[in-house]
Amino acid sequence: MAVKQISVFLENKPGRLAIFTDVLKDNDINLRALSIAEASDFGIVRFIVNDVYNAATVLRDAGYIISVTDVLALEMPDKPGAMADLVRTLGDAGMNLEYLYAFTATKAGSAYMIIKVNDVKKASEILNKNGIRQVDQETLKDI
């Protein structure tokens, strides 16, 4: 039950992020979640949107270098310690996380975490086995 994440290459220069977010704004693209990883000269903006195809097309047309990656979206209770429990479970199951970012949404009582793993299918099985709820792309739209 993977979710599509879009990653965008951005130079590390004043104003670049503003230009990029303007493209999203002008095309009425709403973000569900976003994170930025940065190296010294460039950054990678990773985010989840409702309509992946539309956003990818708009960004490519605007000249951005992007990649679409399968990630997993996990749901957890919105309370202290929830993330600790979840991360420990994953660690105990031998799952290595390449990166992650977490967010809360309008749905009361829940928080979410996007994780990138190298083997999505296997990770998904581990999550199911451990009773961790995964959210699909459609569900993400409504939370």
Add this chain to the structure above:
Amino acid sequence: MNRYYQPEIECASQEQIRAWQSERLVAQVKNVWDNVPMYRERMEKAGVTPDDIKSVDDLKKLPFVTKDDLRDAYPYGLLARPLSECVRIQSTSGTTGRRVVAFYTQHDLDLWEDCCARAIVAAGGTNEDVCHISYGYGLFTGGPGLNGGSHKVGCLTLPMSSGNTERQIQFMIDLGSTIICCTPSYAAYLAESIIERGDRDKIKLKAGIFGAEAWTEEMRHDVEQKLGIKAYDIYGLTEISGPGVSFECSEQTGMHVNEDHFIAEVINPVTGEVLPDGEKGELVFTSITKEAFPLIRYRTRDICILSHKKCSCGRTHVKMTKPLGRSDDMLIVKGVNVFPSQIETVLLNKGYPANYQIIVDRVNNSDTIEVQVEMTQEMFSDSLSEVAAREKELVDGLKSMLGIYAKVKLVNPKFITRSEGKAVRVIDKRNLYKQ
């Protein structure tokens, strides 16, 4: 076997060569002053008259001539003799702009062919040889030049021209070609084809004279081995005459410049200062014996090194290395010569487009070089470490190509301007030569 075509010239003392050069230079400068308005204008502007040129030591007082000057003068602007005295035209391919046409009197053809004959004899050619010429014939100087030289040596000359490899090989077998003259890449192709046909034992080749394009020592060994020959380099340019401006001898460690006809200088391409033996710089030629189309201090844009060291072949004329690159856009960074083409090669090898910008700067008295490279869809990934690893791969590739560290900066596509004209590849912020 004759080792030299013109031993009294090829093995003359360096003092004798200088004496010839001085005498001929003085006459040539007077000739162009009298007959070519562009030279007179340039010299007047530089405050030089023919009286100031008394020996080869005064050559450095004269202004340079560039390829642009030749293009501007197209077709007759630099002619020093009436057309009625000219008997031949050859021309450059004109791939980088307007063509350059060169004119020859009979005297000019003779000296050019003498130079080619020297090259053929240096490669072991005699009147017993069958000289197979697979350079193109026509406006291109390769075929006609070596054809004339081959006649002078007395070889049985096969004017094959280029193409039709099957026929080339058949003639080679049937007529017993012993010397092949062509481009090194065609030699490599011929070698492959001969081996494929299983005809290696049927050919009698002993030597190859290869020029008109850049080739490496690896290529030389490969062709020598495959064809069972010795492969000799030959250098020339239409502007100066054609092939045979310089040629390799048995030592195969550089090409002897035919100094009785052409004075070679190596200069700093930025300042124009003449550099001593052993230093790398732009090759400049002055044709001191040509009548129709003499050039004074013509900048070849080829980078090479000159050497007056004694050569085991007995020839005394100065030796030049193979061209080591082009000066058009050469940079000196941390004392190392850097050509944008080298950087381009690394990028293409690693799968990046040849769209880049080089930024050279000086920080705390130390040069820095940054190569900005456009990120591509294929090279991008959501993983920071993967992108960083690719960046590192580029840094390593550049280090091994250039010999110095160059910072790599990955940038968004279209950031590097694709201007309508020529892309600005190099930004040098050092202002090293500004007064």
